[in-house]
Amino acid sequence: MRQELDITSQINALIGTIKSEKLDEVTRLQALSATRGLLETLESPVERIIQDVVMNPPILTSIRMGVQLGIFTQISQNPDHGVTAQEISERAGASPIIVDQFLRLLAATGYVDQIDAQKFKPSARTMIMANPNMEATTRACFDIGNCCASKAPEFFRQNQNQFPSSARETPFQLGLNTNLSYFEWLGQNPALAKDFQQWMALNQKATASWTDWFDIQKHIIDGFDFQSPDNVLLVDVGGGEGKYIQEFKENLSFSTAPGQLVLQDLPNVISAIENPPDVELMAHDFFTSQPVKG
Ligand SMILES: C[S@@+](CC[C@H](N)C(=O)[O-])C[C@H]1O[C@@H](n2cnc3c(N)ncnc32)[C@H](O)[C@@H]1O
Incomplete structure (x- = not known):
């Protein structure tokens, strides 16, 4: 018990130090890498697998729904008083149960801060998610990439797990129900094509x-x-x-x-x-x- 407390308090002390110091970029990246090692050591393999296989798909869906329901924009605009699930559902014209269910996942993963049973304030991540470029990136990655990802096993089962022979025979065509290649398809889907270009602009800003x-x-x-x-x-x-x-x-x-x-x-x-x-x-x-x- 004593040893557990020591380790936990050491980690908490370290978090306090990092929060109070402005790390230069090289130090921050080195510390991040070391922290991943710490997580890898502490997390059991089954915890990690459950996170990846069971939790990550609904978390990704809740982030995409957060964009669709305006959860991030609404909460980010009310940093002082916060917003209720009821208010979000009214403005989105959505079922309060649907909004509530996705908000729970978003609060559990730090995408919003829950301050009361039904009240939410922005976390640092909410503010970034509310950025139109990030909303566009989420739509482009989820609506296209996730469809490909979820159909990839079926695609490879059908082609006996062989490497695709052309850009017109990939999980993309099965996922998006098209014969077109990725960029041909974007050419016919201007809304997602615009989202795609905003995603590229975001990549450039981030580096x-x-x-x-x-x-x-x-x-x-x-x-x-x-x-x-x-x-x-x-x-x-x-x-x-x-x-x-x-x-x-x-x-x-x-x-x-x-x-x-x-x-x-x-x-x-x-x-x-x-x-x-x-x-x-x-x-x-x-x-x-x-x-x-x-
Ligand atoms: C992954 S994005 C990269 C955009 C930008 N160069 C960057 O690095 O952020 C790929 C770009 O290539 C363009 N592209 C795809 N196929 C192309 C083709 N056959 N000829 C010219 N451009 C193409 C897409 O429209 C898109 O703008």
Whole structure:
């Protein structure tokens, strides 16, 4: 008993230290890795398996339903007084029982804070989930990826567990009930295509800008033929809505770099860009020959 208390209080003390100190990124990542080791050591294999196999699917569903029911947006907008399950269900036009059931899962997993039997306030995670980019990412990953994942065993059973022979014969087609490839299908489903591009933009925001770690001077600028202003300096192939090329333009070290900048993606993606970066936009299928030479 004494030993158990010692370990628990040591871990709690460590949590207090980490909360009170601002860790630099390298230290934070090292500590995170060490903490995973701690969890791995403490958690029994069966606890972990039950979490993955039994708990994670309904948790993921409750996160997706949290987006659909406006749970995260409503709770995030009321950090002081909180929101009741009844209020959420009224605004969503949903059954209070449905809202209550999903809220329980979200509270149990830290996606919202439960402060009373029926009252909820935002946790740090609620605030992030309420971000439109994160809502879009959740829809794109769940509505597409989860359908593929849940049909993958059936797909592989049907094809005798062989590697797919083409991008048109994968769990995606079975999951989404289509003959189209993933990106062809997105071309016909503009709402999820928009969500997909918001997910890409989120990925880019979450990581350090490529212009800070890639040696642009050496690999892109040195050796560039400056003679003609029409020469193309950089083509962003399959660049989506052009966040990467925008970062290049906005980086003061390269904003006066000579040469043209070109953003390429599929026609439906290029034509749907709402705030295009100030570069040449070019619809191009990267499975065909590259029209920009040099
Ligand atoms: C995974 S996203 C990556 C987007 C962006 N480059 C990034 O890293 O965030 C893949 C991109 O490739 C585009 N894409 C897929 N198939 C393509 C094709 N055949 N030709 C051109 N672009 C394609 C998609 O529309 C999408 O914008």
